[in-house]
Amino acid sequence: MGDTIKDRTYDVIVIGSGISGGWAAKEFCEKGLKTLVLERGRDVQHIKDYPTTNKMPWEFTLRGNLPLDVREANPVVSKCYAFGEATTQFFVKDKEHPYVQEKPFDWIRGYQVGGKSLLWARQTQRWSPYDFEGPARDGFAVDWPIRYEDIAPWYSYVEKFAGIAGDKDGLPHLPDGEFLPGFPLNVVEKYFKQSVEKAYKDRYVISGRCAHLSQPQPVHLEQGRAKCQNRTLCERGCPFGGYFSSNASTIPWAAKTGNLTLRPNSVVHSIIYDEQKGKATGVKVIDNNTKDAIDFYAKVIFVNAAALNTNLILLNSTSHRFPNGLGNDSGVLGKYVAFHLYRARVSGEYEGAGEFTTDGRRPTSGYIPRFRNVFRQETDFLRGYAAGFGAYRNEESSKDGFGMPLKQSLLNPKLQSWKVGSHMMGETIPKETNFVSLDSKKDDWGMPLLKVNIDYDDNDEKMIRDYMAQMTEMFEKAGFINVKAYDSKQAPGLDIHEMGGVRMGRDPKTSLLNKWHQMHLCKNVFVTDGASMTSTSTQNPSLTYMAFSARAANYAVEELKKGNL
Amino acid sequence: MERRTAVKYLFVIAGGTAVLPSCLHKENKASVLLKNIAVTADQETMLAEFAETLLPASSTPGAKDTYAHLHALRMMDQCFDKDAQKKFTGGMKEVESMMKKAHNTTFAGASAAQRSEILTALENKKASEDALQFYKLMKNLTIQGYLTSKPVLGDIFHYELVPGRYNGAFPVKTIIHQA
Ligand SMILES: Cc1cc2nc3c(=O)[nH]c(=O)nc-3n(C[C@H](O)[C@H](O)[C@H](O)COP(=O)(O)OP(=O)(O)OC[C@H]3O[C@@H](n4cnc5c(N)ncnc54)[C@H](O)[C@@H]3O)c2cc1C
Ligand code: SF4
Numbered sequence: 001m002g003d004t005i006k007d008r009t010y011d012v013i014v015i016g017s018g019i020s021g022g023w024a025a026k027e028f029c030e031k032g033l034k035t036l037v038l039e040r041g042r043d044v045q046h047i048k049d050y051p052t053t054n055k056m057p058w059e060f061t062l063r064g065n066l067p068l069d070v071r072e073a074n075p076v077v078s079k080c081y082a083f084g085e086a087t088t089q090f091f092v093k094d095k096e097h098p099y100v101q102e103k104p105f106d107w108i109r110g111y112q113v114g115g116k117s118l119l120w121a122r123q124t125q126r127w128s129p130y131d132f133e134g135p136a137r138d139g140f141a142v143d144w145p146i147r148y149e150d151i152a153p154w155y156s157y158v159e160k161f162a163g164i165a166g167d168k169d170g171l172p173h174l175p176d177g178e179f180l181p182g183f184p185l186n187v188v189e190k191y192f193k194q195s196v197e198k199a200y201k202d203r204y205v206i207s208g209r210c211a212h213l214s215q216p217q218p219v220h221l222e223q224g225r226a227k228c229q230n231r232t233l234c235e236r237g238c239p240f241g242g243y244f245s246s247n248a249s250t251i252p253w254a255a256k257t258g259n260l261t262l263r264p265n266s267v268v269h270s271i272i273y274d275e276q277k278g279k280a281t282g283v284k285v286i287d288n289n290t291k292d293a294i295d296f297y298a299k300v301i302f303v304n305a306a307a308l309n310t311n312l313i314l315l316n317s318t319s320h321r322f323p324n325g326l327g328n329d330s331g332v333l334g335k336y337v338a339f340h341l342y343r344a345r346v347s348g349e350y351e352g353a354g355e356f357t358t359d360g361r362r363p364t365s366g367y368i369p370r371f372r373n374v375f376r377q378e379t380d381f382l383r384g385y386a387a388g389f390g391a392y393r394n395e396e397s398s399k400d401g402f403g404m405p406l407k408q409s410l411l412n413p414k415l416q417s418w419k420v421g422s423h424m425m426g427e428t429i430p431k432e433t434n435f436v437s438l439d440s441k442k443d444d445w446g447m448p449l450l451k452v453n454i455d456y457d458d459n460d461e462k463m464i465r466d467y468m469a470q471m472t473e474m475f476e477k478a479g480f481i482n483v484k485a486y487d488s489k490q491a492p493g494l495d496i497h498e499m500g501g502v503r504m505g506r507d508p509k510t511s512l513l514n515k516w517h518q519m520h521l522c523k524n525v526f527v528t529d530g531a532s533m534t535s536t537s538t539q540n541p542s543l544t545y546m547a548f549s550a551r552a553a554n555y556a557v558e559e560l561k562k563g564n565l
Numbered sequence: 566m567e568r569r570t571a572v573k574y575l576f577v578i579a580g581g582t583a584v585l586p587s588c589l590h591k592e593n594k595a596s597v598l599l600k601n602i603a604v605t606a607d608q609e610t611m612l613a614e615f616a617e618t619l620l621p622a623s624s625t626p627g628a629k630d631t632y633a634h635l636h637a638l639r640m641m642d643q644c645f646d647k648d649a650q651k652k653f654t655g656g657m658k659e660v661e662s663m664m665k666k667a668h669n670t671t672f673a674g675a676s677a678a679q680r681s682e683i684l685t686a687l688e689n690k691k692a693s694e695d696a697l698q699f700y701k702l703m704k705n706l707t708i709q710g711y712l713t714s715k716p717v718l719g720d721i722f723h724y725e726l727v728p729g730r731y732n733g734a735f736p737v738k739t740i741i742h743q744a
Contacts, residue, residue: 056715058713058719062644063636063709063713065640067644068643068644184733185733190733230727231726231728355736356735356736357737358733358735359735360725360728360730360732361728362733399705402681403620406620410711
């Protein structure tokens with residue numbers, strides 16, 4: 001790389017190489033634009049940089065456990081179920097990247113090429129018309145400037161390329177998509193489905209749609225990806241490219257065009273705003289290794305650093321024109337952050353179906369689409385929750401005694417009765433009082449620490465109680481026994497679905513982005529990650545970020561052609 | 566005060582066997598690299614025999630075949646706090662003392678019957694608190710190491726890295742048992 005301004009000038013800069021940034025990069029590169037992807041973490045190349053991917057359980061020194069010193073040094077990330085001996089290399093460690101918790105918030109991050117796309121649980125449900133209409137109908141946040149119809153073709157577009165396995169369920173509030181064959185529910189999940197659908201006219205149990213190649217199509221083979229082999233060791237990185245990640249899919253695809261420059265170890269400090277031109281001209285980067293500052297320039301800038309880091313970059317992008325952060329005349333930047341309510345679970349046992357068990361593994365499980373307040377307001381809380389549902393059978397053995405009897409017992413485990421479990425995924429209401437801001441302390445790269453002020457509210461507490469009561473009832477109606485509801489009281493953040501702070505809206509006075517994810521007040525800067533979310537709905541959000549990113553990138557290409565940017 | 570309830574012939578003074586002559590030799594070290602606990606080669610041998618008494622070799626592998634005792638050591642060294650580590654090493658020495666007191670021999674040098682006698686006492690909670698803590702930790706970790714080892718998880722239970730299938734209604738009677 002040369003060092004003249006010209007050498008550091010591109011058509012487009014994309015900040016972040018995770019799920020949303022990967023999609024933006026792919027679209028721009030395919031359209032022939034010279035694209036610079038700035039990624040703060042190291043490079044992670046598909047397969048080559050998955051050191052644990054083919055390890056057998058006995059090849060891990062601690063057989064998957066984490067050393068005590070690692071757990072003690074990382075109280076936040078250690079709470080994440082996916083953080084283990086096989087995956088530590090893909091998670092941010094607490095000490096390396098501190099932040100300020102004014103209220104408890106577990107911020108789970110992945111700083112590397114691919115971001116959290118390596119680690120995600122790959123659940124991909126579409127939003128429905130009822131989700132986009134939510135804020136307007138129920139009078140919270142601001143109206144979404146788009147509707148389901150705007151985004152539906154882009155869902156189809158990203159689903160075809162990413163590869164989504166699912167069944168056509170025909171539900172108006174969880175629209176079908178472009179699916180590869182779904183993974184089946186097991187015998188007890190099917191039984192529960194029948195029981196629920198008989199007992200309630202508006203509740204369904206389906207197979208969770210997931211970003212796995214159950215039956216790869218030519219476009220997937222062309223990406224170098226192959227059929228998912230049911231390993232369910234995805235968080236290590238998949239040698240088959242069986243699940244969607246930036247590393248297996250969008251980034252190599254973008255690279256193949258010859259238009260991609262991927263620059264790892266590039267911490268974006270801020271966006272450079274030019275008052276004369278009335279737009280952004282580039283970004284200031286701190287090199288992760290040398291800590292030197294370097295500027296890069298482009299006509300269009302996409303901010304895809306994952307919701308809260310996107311807020312951080314924009315809040316830190318101050319200028320004479322925008323002293324409170326880029327495009328932030330309204331003062332709304334950093335506010336109305338929301339998340340998903342993952343606090344409660346319900347478990348139980350089922351004594352039927354004794355003649356069956358499961359064989360092999362499956363990268364998804366059952367999913368119960370939201371059934372509360374979908375078509376009209378029915379309860380004493382706003383919005384509702386979806387839920388995961390799974391049934392499984394363990395083999396266990398008595399560990400009493402020693403010698404041959406103990407060994408015989410261990411080597412001949414007994415199949416236990418079926419266990420069933422569910423976890424909630426609730427919508428939270430974005431509020432001004434849930435916000436992030438900049439601390440006066442700075443990190444090793446000269447960036448202010450992010451200060452997080454996010455908490456549950458009364459609506460959340462009511463929703464948790466309703467989920468526990470309703471799921472318990474549904475379990476009991478199905479004849480499940482030992483039904484237990486459990487509220488983990490976990491802090492917000494562990495859902496890893498933090499959203500908002502740079503919300504979309506129709507009015508620049510109450511929102512930052514227009515219906516194209518374009519900053520109202522700085523038209524060549526776009527935000528298409530979770531920061532742009534006006535409300536959260538209940539679905540796992542990343543599929544929506546993909547669709548947003550592809551749609552906005554294609555709009556930006558058109559606007560560039562028209563000379564509008 | 567739990568200690569006082571220990572059966573009389575098993576009553577030992579903590580640390581009674583701490584200074585074995587072999588401990589004085591620097592090279593007398595455990596074969597796994599330990600950062601937080603001190604275990605000599607002799608103690609490692611004792612743990613190996615202890616693990617083997619828990620899970621003896623027969624037509625199927627024993628604990629020693631799977632290095633389950635080394636797994637236990639690594640786990641104790643890296644995954645437990647100081648208090649648990651102290652209980653483990655202290656209890657380990659107490660178990661040696663139990664053997665010494667009962668049969669005037671080391672655990673490694675004892676006969677199978679003598680080892681069984683000590684484990685029976687431990688299993689029946691007839692030992693000091695530290696010895697029982699050691700037993701609980703060592704037993705759980707030996708079982709964990711054994712069940713996740715290649716000879717057991719790989720060769721007996723046929724663990725599959727790449728199953729390539731999911732059957733959600735698999736008839737139970739077709740499960741073939743191994744051992
Ligand atoms: C264990 C786990 C399970 C999950 N399960 C699901 C699921 O089932 N379904 C679902 O939809 N979502 C799931 N998620 C969430 C999902 O991973 C995120 O929603 C998604 O990755 C967000 O995409 P993104 O592009 O916004 O951010 P990321 O994928 O996190 O990428 C952001 C990138 O930006 C980089 N970056 C940050 N700051 C800067 C900076 N200043 N300069 C340069 N680069 C920067 C980061 O290093 C990172 O690479 C899960 C996440 C985890 C960890
Ligand atoms: S379940 Fe599928 S995608 Fe996940 S590691 Fe596996 S083969 Fe790969």
